[in-house]
Amino acid sequence: MSLDPLLLEILACPCPQHxxxxxxxxxxxxxxxxxxxxxxxxxxxxxxxxxxxxxxPFPEAAAPATS
Incomplete structure (x- = not known):
């Protein structure tokens, strides 16, 4: 899958944090x-x-590591 970067830039999660x-x-x-x-x-x-x-829910083990 490769969404248009412009589309990905404007999409946000509908949760309260957006x-x-x-x-x-x-x-x-x-x-x-x-x-x-x-x-x-x-x-x-x-x-x-x-x-x-x-x-x-996305599994924590599959989430990328952040430093």
Missing amino acids: APLRQDTLAGAPVLVCTACNLAFPVRDDIPVMLLDEAS
Whole structure:
């Protein structure tokens, strides 16, 4: 999956923090992960589904390390 960088720049998590998103995969499927609440939003047919009801927790072990 490769979303348009401009689209990724304007998308934000619908949680109260409205944090930026990063691209990743979960169980082999493309997702956008909130950098604040760590929820993974599915991407279906290259369309991000930005609904809290559709999101699932992104496993901590799979999250990238921050320094």
